[in-house]
Amino acid sequence: MQPRRSILYMPGANARALEKAKGLDCDSIIFDLEDAVAPDAKESARAQVLAAVQSGAYGHRELVVRCNSLDTPWGDEDLAAFADQSISALVFPKVESLQQVQQIDSALLARASDLPVWIMIETPTAILHLETFVGHERVAALIMGTSDLVKDLRATHTSSRRNLDFVLQRSVLVARHFKKEIFDGVHLDFRNLDSLREVCEEGKAMGFDGKTLIHPGQIEITNAVFGYSTEEVVHARKVLEVWHHALGEGKGVGVLDGQLVENLHAEEAARVVAYAQAIDLREVGS
Numbered sequence: 474m475q476p477r478r479s480i481l482y483m484p485g486a487n488a489r490a491l492e493k494a495k496g497l498d499c500d501s502i503i504f505d506l507e508d509a510v511a512p513d514a515k516e517s518a519r520a521q522v523l524a525a526v527q528s529g530a531y532g533h534r535e536l537v538v539r540c541n542s543l544d545t546p547w548g549d550e551d552l553a554a555f556a557d558q559s560i561s562a563l564v565f566p567k568v569e570s571l572q573q574v575q576q577i578d579s580a581l582l583a584r585a586s587d588l589p590v591w592i593m594i595e596t597p598t599a600i601l602h603l604e605t606f607v608g609h610e611r612v613a614a615l616i617m618g619t620s621d622l623v624k625d626l627r628a629t630h631t632s633s634r635r636n637l638d639f640v641l642q643r644s645v646l647v648a649r650h651f652k653k654e655i656f657d658g659v660h661l662d663f664r665n666l667d668s669l670r671e672v673c674e675e676g677k678a679m680g681f682d683g684k685t686l687i688h689p690g691q692i693e694i695t696n697a698v699f700g701y702s703t704e705e706v707v708h709a710r711k712v713l714e715v716w717h718h719a720l721g722e723g724k725g726v727g728v729l730d731g732q733l734v735e736n737l738h739a740e741e742a743a744r745v746v747a748y749a750q751a752i753d754l755r756e757v758g759s
Contacts, residue, residue, distance in 0.1 A: 474751040475535060475561075476500050477683040478699035479692045480616075480656055482539075484509035485518035491525050494534070499692050500683065501535040506551050507542075507566050515547045519554055526558050533755040537591065539564035543576055552577070556586035562613055567621070568592035569599035571606040578611040589613035595621035600640050603647040615648050616685055617641065619658030630661065632668055634675065645680040657681040663688040673698035706749045712742035 481499040483490050485506045494502050504522040506515065526536050540551035540563055555563060565577055577590055590611045594600065595618025607615065619637065623629065628636050641657075648655035657676040660669050673684055673695055683699050686692060701709075711729055716739040719727035727734040 474747050476700070476748060476752050476755075477535070477654065477656065479686055479695040480537075480683055481686045481689065481692065482509065482659070485522040486510045486514045488521060491521065493689070495530050495532070497534075497689050497692060498696065499534060499686070499689075500696070501537060501561070502531065503537045503539050503564055503685070505539045506547070507539050515541070516550075519547075519551060523554055523558070526555070526560055536560045537562045537564055539566065539593075542566055543573075543580065549580070552580050553584065556581055556584040556588060560588070562589045562591045564591045564593065564616065566593045566618070567595055567599070568606065569594075569596050569602060571609065574606045574609045574612060578609065581611070591616055593618045594644055595619070596625050597622070600643060603644065604650075607647050607653060608651040612651075612653060614654040614656065614682075615644060616656045617644060617658040617681075620661065622658075632671070634672065641676075641679060649680065654682045655680075657684040659685050659687045660691065661687070663691055666690070666694055670694050670698060700752070701745050701749055706745060709742035709745035709749075712738055713746065716742070 477500050479499040480501040480503060481494065481497065482503045482505050483494050485491075485504050486509070491504070504525060506518055506522060510518045522538060525531075526538070538551070538555045538558075538560055540555070541547040542565060543549060543552065552563065563577075563581075565573075568574060574590070574592065581588060581590075591614040592607075592612055593616045594603070600622075606612070622640065623637070634641070645655055657672075660672050662668055669691055676684055677699055681699075684695050686695060712734055715727035715729045715734050716736075719725070719734065725735070
């Protein structure tokens with residue numbers, strides 16, 4: 474299991490930021506070669522990120538690279554540079570069709586690369602046609618690009634995000650149908666930690682696996698909300714204990730604190746315990 478509570482974008486052209494990321498408590502880092510890099514800095518940023526991922530200096534942090542789209546002058550070279558690197562995935566922006574996913578897949582196959590792909594969902598067209606491309610075997614995860622999505626919808630950013638309920642819930646629904654992970658979009662008001670917590674709690678309740686971030690100051694709250702407290706882990710262990718005891722007695726249900734414990738509760742409890750163990754093991758190895 475790979476915890477992905479906090480997924481921090483790091484601008485590939487910013488050497489100071491790349492160095493600082495080595496000590497941050499985020500679960501994953503997306504080295505960004507797209508939006509955060511000016512056209513005249515694309516090549517130098519690519520070389521800088523390549524050196525970063527080859528350095529082995531990021532400890533437990535999962536490393537991912539966001540490439541430029543393949544229909545840009547830089548996309549092919551981005552993919553070629555990282556297709557054989559020891560990273561977890563490549564991210565591609567504004568994916569909205571099966572043809573785009575197949576193009577990415579073919580380019581990686583041509584380089585004998587088995588790297589998974591994370592795709593950014595950030596246009597109305599993508600929301601309408603999710604079922605047609607999310608199930609592709611190369612796709613491992615979805616990232617909501619809520620900033621561009623709000624712009625294309627001619628909507629506005631609100632503190633509650635109620636105006637985005639449909640697109641967010643639909644995206645989670647399709648991701649779960651195809652058994653893909655899905656990560657919430659960034660919170661632009663990065664100094665407002667109260668609103669960040671509110672949005673994180675809403676996102677977790679909706680079913681998101683974690684959240685993409687734009688500032689290190691957002692990591693602590695995001696980890697806390699998308700992770701599990703000590704009390705939650707203890708309760709999950711008790712659920713499993715009661716469940717296994719019930720099975721040992723040939724029963725299909727158990728009882729914990731006056732509440733029924735069934736198979737679905739045991740499955741969720743096992744996931745919580747495995748998640749906590751993965752974080753504990755990672756911290757021991759840091």
